Amino acid sequence: MLGSSVRSATGGWMMALALAGCAFTPVTNNDAVKQVNSLPAIIAHRGGTGDAPENTLEAIRLSVEHHADAMWLTVQLSKDGVPVLYRPADLAALTDAKGPVAAYTAAELGRVNAGWSFRRSEAYPYRDHPVGIPTLREALHAVPATMPVILDMKALPAGPQTQAVVRVLDEEHAWQRVSIYSTEADYQRSFAAYPQAKLFESRDATRGRLVRVLLKQGCVDAPAEHAMTAFELHRALTVVEKFTLGEGRSDVQATLWTPATVACFRQKPDVRIVAIAVNDADDYRMAACLDIDAVLADSPEKMAAIRDSIALPLRCARSKASSER
Template identity: 45%
Template sequence: MMRVPFVMRKMAFRRLASLAIIGAFGIGAAFAGSPEIIAHRGGTADAPENTLVAIQTALDNGADAVWVTVQESKDGVIVLYRPSDLKSLTDMSGPVSAYTASELAGTDAGWAFSHDKGQNHPFRGKGIGIPRLDAVLQAFPKTKFYIDIKSPDANPEQLGKALLATLEASQSLDRTRVYSTDTKYLQALPSAVRRFEARDDTRTLLANVTMAHQCDLTADNSAPRWHGLELAREVEVVEKYTLGEGISKAELTWDKEAMDCFRSKGAAHIILFGINSLDDYHKAVALGADGVMVNSPKEAKSFSGKP
């Protein structure tokens, strides 16, 4: 049996298959006791992700906030796109950074979307391009956005400055919060940009609670903290020893003990990613999650009870 209490701080994690995805927002739910519905990349199951049409569709279906993924174009403009290659979702190929924002706007971002595993493509050829972040913020001036940085080859400092300029110009600093699985992008953000806690820090703290029942939280309780992570994830735990390392599988799961730990030192907003079933939604509600990230806001209406 693995002796977890005294090795937790030295653990490394290797991601395996995701077991459940959940998201949480923390600026007051639309209904008392219910988490906010956050449209994952605008609602990946309902419309071409990270596009204007997806965002509008999500809001029409009652989403409370929108999660978008951004990268930096060749000419330094922040645009909405997730994969590392344009061929994954569009009629073009290559990295986003190889094209200007104007060129990206001319691509067909609805090219790959399908409701029936590729049999039909209802958004293909509809003039749906990759949008600029500033255009999105201007088009939806009252919408709350989570901005996920996924730019694989961008300079963190340069991207941070460009993002700040975009948020300031659109007067969006107070309605946005930035996330990234790559800590270097969070660390490079100017102080005026609101952000999540580093994913690795959130995961390590959850591991301590889940596996060792140890709440190793050091936080400034004067500043609210934002955490985003899956409801449950299977990982490999790598324990470091003097003569080598040991690797074992584990499941990190949010429960009441974890929630109590994260909120034991000041305000903590918990974002649980990928709540796409009634069962997972009920779990998130029972845990007191501040919001849930969903792939289909249209389907989420059926289990959230929101209009």
């Protein structure tokens, strides 16, 4: 994902972004501690892209085997109007074919080797054991009925894909276990026509709220009750400082989920938070200490082992602001 641009008037704003979120860390002996008695759920990113070719039935199978708690799958529309699982704009990025998904029928995509570019150490294990691009319907059959599924909508226009996904969810009676996410606000608008749809709030809304809190503008627009939100735990940002005679730009690796931002998002009841791109033990513990509901991880196998190694209660150092309240 590309870095976001954040406009600022002072260098102090950049410092706030760069340093935010460092306070909640595991501790062994500290008077000002917070004890955490549960750990974030593990969502398999694109079915578990670190363990198998992403968005394939093989990835789904392994993520279930590795005890992932939920499945995140990426959806596009085939030439014949069938929702299928694939992420990049061009098939050449991951497969032995080329061109957009929309140039092929679902049957043709099923014969494409979605594991062509998957690499493990120095080998490409799926070049001799091809795995096709599955349909959404096939994926729903492969995911246990009790496991939540998050569908990340890719490709535009949104209307035709929304209608095709709605048909599958209706026919599979899958609305109760499926939530809809997209970086494209058009999908929030198109799925809003279906009251049974469970939607993550728009990425723009989540990003804007996070940045306003981090830049000390306050929590002026907390999410509505029962909202679902998702954003990266850490993210590269470009801070733009405006001067009288020009501007300055600085690249910052910012931590977006912090005690302050989580508190803002939790103003209303039952707001659920997913931290994206949590792939190591330190970040998983940070997410736990922040009371994040779930993390989006590339390797459920690795993250499940990390989760199993953490003894509860987990002791977390409180931020200075939290301990003084």
